[in-house]
Amino acid sequence: MTGAQSIDRAAQLLVLVVEGDGATSVGELAQRSGLPKSTVSRAVSALERRGLLQRDGARRGVRPGPVLLGLARRGVPDADLVALAAPILEALGEASGETINLAVPTPLGVEHLAQVDSRHFIGSTNWLGRRVEYSTTGVGKVFAAFAAAPAELDHGVSEAVIETVRARGYATAVGELEPGLAAMAAPVRDAGGRTVAALSISGPDHRLTTARIAELAPVLVAGADGLSARLGFQATTQGAA
Numbered sequence: 001m002t003g004a005q006s007i008d009r010a011a012q013l014l015v016l017v018v019e020g021d022g023a024t025s026v027g028e029l030a031q032r033s034g035l036p037k038s039t040v041s042r043a044v045s046a047l048e049r050r051g052l053l054q055r056d057g058a059r060r061g062v063r064p065g066p067v068l069l070g071l072a073r074r075g076v077p078d079a080d081l082v083a084l085a086a087p088i089l090e091a092l093g094e095a096s097g098e099t100i101n102l103a104v105p106t107p108l109g110v111e112h113l114a115q116v117d118s119r120h121f122i123g124s125t126n127w128l129g130r131r132v133e134y135s136t137t138g139v140g141k142v143f144a145a146f147a148a149a150p151a152e153l154d155h156g157v158s159e160a161v162i163e164t165v166r167a168r169g170y171a172t173a174v175g176e177l178e179p180g181l182a183a184m185a186a187p188v189r190d191a192g193g194r195t196v197a198a199l200s201i202s203g204p205d206h207r208l209t210t211a212r213i214a215e216l217a218p219v220l221v222a223g224a225d226g227l228s229a230r231l232g233f234q235a236t237t238q239g240a241a
Contacts, residue, residue, distance in 0.1 A: 009035060010043050017053060017062055024062050054230075063230075081197060082114045084230045085188075088199070088223045089116045095219050098203035103139040103185075104196065105147065106131065110139045118203060132177060138185035139198040141171035146187040146195040169221055172213060174205055182208035184217065186224035191232030199224045 016032055017024055026044060030037040044062055047053040054065040085102045092100045093116035102114040109131035134140030134155035144157035145165035165171040170186040177183070183202035187195045201208070201220055208216075225235070 006043075009033075009039070010047060013040065013043055014047065014052060018064055026062065029062065081231075085114060085197075085199070085227050088227050088230075089114060092116070092199065092201060092220065092223045093119075096201050096203075096216055098201050098208065101139070101200045101202065102188075103198050103200060105134075105143045109133055110137060110143065110198075113197075120203070120207070136173060136176040138171045138173040138183040138202075139200050141165050141173065142185045142187045142198040143195065145171065146189075168217075170217055174208075180205055182213070184208070184213050184220060186221045187228075188224050189228040189231065189233040193233060196231070197227075199227065 012033055012035075013029055016029055024032075026041050027037060029035075029044070030040040033040065035043075044053055044055075048055065048065065051065045054063055055061065081104075082102065089100045089102060097119045099118040100116040101112050103110045103112045105111075110133075111131050112128055115128050132140065134144055135157050140155060141157055141161060142165065144155035145162045161171075170184055172182070172184045174182045181202065182205040183200050185198045185200035188197040188199060190196045199220060201216055228235075
């Protein structure tokens with residue numbers, strides 16, 4: 001196969017993935033392109049190495065990679081953000097057993113866009129569509145700490161709290177929004193490095209103890225970083241988020 005043929009086939013697969021509705025399997029790509037499955041698998045692997053495609057989930061579905069997302073996204077529509085976050089929310093729910101939320105900042109407060117319910121009866125609250133204050137919530141503190149222009153948010157979060165959140169890369173709120181409710185949140189960044197959303201884990205404080213929060217923190221931050229990568233963000237430095 002010539003170099004021109006390889007480029008043409010890679011371009012064909014990229015178009016099929018970009019125009020597809022959700023993740024597409026290698027088998028489906030082979031069927032739609034008319035190419036042998038082995039050829040498609042090799043091409044997808046090469047495109048994945050270059051960041052043009054990425055595979056996710058148990059089915060290893062093929063989606064646009066961080067390079068394509070970085071070119072395409074200059075502000076992510078809520079529907080796209082929810083779709084991209086779904087498998088990460090599910091994974092965090094499985095790992096923690098608690099309620100998982102995806103939230104975005106608004107002028108009137110933090111709004112929740114998507115949720116995975118707790119596996120427990122106690123602590124499974126529906127936050128979808130609800131707005132909460134910045135100063136009393138983990139997600140609100142994340143936006144206060146990591147927003148590109150935090151002065152534009154009427155967040156009411158103290159500078160000492162902001163410094164603490166920035167230093168450890170995630171925020172907590174225990175008994176602040178409601179007595180007995182504990183939450184932790186981490187920032188999600190887009191291709192331009194802007195904090196556009198936050199992922200949170202919440203539940204009753206008798207389960208989300210200080211020790212449990214410390215245990216779940218790396219899992220939450222990794223999930224937020226994974227969603228950031230899906231939005232095209234590429235970290236260039238190591239250390240606290």
